[in-house]
Amino acid sequence: MSALTKIMKYNEGFVNEGNYQEFETTKYPDQKIVILTCMDTRLLELLQKAIGLKNGDAKIIRNAGAVIANPFDSVMRSILISIHEFETKEVFIIGHHECGMASLQAEAILEKIKGQGIDEKCIDTIIQSGISLSDWLTGFGCVEKSVSQSVNIVKNHPLVPNNVVVHGLVIHPQTGQLELVIDGNENKQESSIEEGIYV
Numbered sequence: 001m002s003a004l005t006k007i008m009k010y011n012e013g014f015v016n017e018g019n020y021q022e023f024e025t026t027k028y029p030d031q032k033i034v035i036l037t038c039m040d041t042r043l044l045e046l047l048q049k050a051i052g053l054k055n056g057d058a059k060i061i062r063n064a065g066a067v068i069a070n071p072f073d074s075v076m077r078s079i080l081i082s083i084h085e086f087e088t089k090e091v092f093i094i095g096h097h098e099c100g101m102a103s104l105q106a107e108a109i110l111e112k113i114k115g116q117g118i119d120e121k122c123i124d125t126i127i128q129s130g131i132s133l134s135d136w137l138t139g140f141g142c143v144e145k146s147v148s149q150s151v152n153i154v155k156n157h158p159l160v161p162n163n164v165v166v167h168g169l170v171i172h173p174q175t176g177q178l179e180l181v182i183d184g185n186e187n188k189q190e191s192s193i194e195e196g197i198y199v
């Protein structure tokens with residue numbers, strides 16, 4: 001049975017039996033927080049359970065590595081929408097140990113892409129158009145540093161108001177234990193001064 005068939009079959013029962021009722025909530029995050037974390041499968045349920053969140057508590061954005069690539073990428077846009085449309089007051093960047101992005105090498109993934117039958121000419125055309133595939137497909141060396149960089153992008157963003165705090169954390173993918181990298185409350189005064197330059 002394909003994943004799609006299995007999902008559609010399960011969904012029919014879920015809806016018909018009214019199992020959705022326990023998840024009913026609004027589109028506004030009750031805890032007024034937005035979380036950027038990794039798409040790692042180990043965090044699918046673990047993250048929410050480990051930090052005590054239930055359906056409706058938070059906006060959650062997931063990508064490979066919990067990384068904001070640049071101040072105007074889709075992740076940053078989602079964070080801005082959370083703040084300005086959904087009354088979010090705190091931003092959490094939560095990376096994790098043993099992240100696949102920590103060891104991602106562009107050359108290795110390009111070899112896998114070619115191995116799937118993608119023509120090398122296609123790859124060359126992308127590179128010639130000015131896209132640096134080697135930068136785009138390279139991960140980070142240190143998760144704490146990566147989290148700090150993403151926190152700084154949000155903190156210093158010209159469209160993020162001064163009253164929004166930004167935290168950086170790392171979670172263990174087995175135990176769910178959190179390590180605090182940046183406490184946004186501690187840095188609030190300093191960041192407000194920095195943000196004042198932009199706002």
Ligand SMILES: [Zn+2]
Nearest residue numbers: 038040099100
């Ligand atoms: Zn990861």
